[in-house]
Amino acid sequence: MSWLKNEFEAVVDKCQVTIITEAAEAGKFRDEIAMPRYAQRDDRLASMTDEAVDRYYTCILCQSFAPAHCCVVTPERLGLCGAVSWLDAKATNELDPNGPCQPILKKGLIDERTGRYEEVNRMIAEATHGAVENVTLYSILEDPMTSCGCFECICGIEAVSNGVIVVNREYKGMTPAGMTFGELASCTGGGVQTPGFMGHGRHFIASKKFLAAEGGIERIVWMPKELKDDVAERLNKTAKELYGIENFTDLVADETVTCDAEELYSWLTEKGHPVLNLEPLM
Numbered sequence: 001m002s003w004l005k006n007e008f009e010a011v012v013d014k015c016q017v018t019i020i021t022e023a024a025e026a027g028k029f030r031d032e033i034a035m036p037r038y039a040q041r042d043d044r045l046a047s048m049t050d051e052a053v054d055r056y057y058t059c060i061l062c063q064s065f066a067p068a069h070c071c072v073v074t075p076e077r078l079g080l081c082g083a084v085s086w087l088d089a090k091a092t093n094e095l096d097p098n099g100p101c102q103p104i105l106k107k108g109l110i111d112e113r114t115g116r117y118e119e120v121n122r123m124i125a126e127a128t129h130g131a132v133e134n135v136t137l138y139s140i141l142e143d144p145m146t147s148c149g150c151f152e153c154i155c156g157i158e159a160v161s162n163g164v165i166v167v168n169r170e171y172k173g174m175t176p177a178g179m180t181f182g183e184l185a186s187c188t189g190g191g192v193q194t195p196g197f198m199g200h201g202r203h204f205i206a207s208k209k210f211l212a213a214e215g216g217i218e219r220i221v222w223m224p225k226e227l228k229d230d231v232a233e234r235l236n237k238t239a240k241e242l243y244g245i246e247n248f249t250d251l252v253a254d255e256t257v258t259c260d261a262e263e264l265y266s267w268l269t270e271k272g273h274p275v276l277n278l279e280p281l282m
């Protein structure tokens with residue numbers, strides 16, 4: 001409690017901690033109080049776009065174990081840990097102007113397609129002490145954002161289908177890319193830029209900015225079933241708004257269908273997945 005008062009002395013003068021040990025009561029608190037408040041935050045974010053704000057924010061909370069990493073948090077792209085939205089970063093900066101979240105004014109647009117800005121590059125270079133000099137906000141191939149190690153998900157190219165897989169941390173099995181989550185993380189985390197692979201939060205999957213430079217969510221061909229079910233409602237809504245596709249997740253395979261690349265391609269062909277009509281990724 002003393003830490004909370006020290007960190008947020010501008011808004012907190014006292015606090016109380018209640019520990020709930022009864023499972024039923026904890027579940028009731030989660031369902032009736034906690035989740036509705038998260039939903040309110042998510043609904044507010046859902047109405048915001050990157051174009052509607054004049055600044056983004058850096059987040060360097062993970063630099064203690066990934067010194068070369070810095071998130072760029074925008075209204076349509078939360079931090080890759082899933083815990084820092086644009087609203088969170090804004091509040092963090094207001095509470096601690098010298099803290100981990102610093103504003104990035106949207107200046108010096110270089111390429112709208114990939115989301116490349118001079119000011120983003122300058123702030124990233126400053127935050128990573130020159131380890132990373134160029135970052136795009138909407139591309140997985142051209143200077144993708146770095147990843148630390150606490151990302152909720154990883155997306156990566158699946159070459160046979162010309163699409164991408166998205167795998168969450170909780171999934172322990174094999175993927176059509178021939179790697180497990182842990183193996184994907186080993187070449188994606190640590191603050192390195194690995195074109196074709198990128199860590200991100202769950203909510204980013206349904207964003208209209210997800211892989212926008214490479215064709216967007218139409219590139220998604222495979223996800224673990226648990227993840228697909230979790231994001232289905234939001235992802236289907238985005239697919240309908242952007243492309244007029246009904247029930248897009250019915251076209252996305254999971255481990256109950258196959259974890260083999262060749263079998264995946266055959267299944268996508270049978271389903272008529274839109275990725276088959278997109279330009280080659282490479």
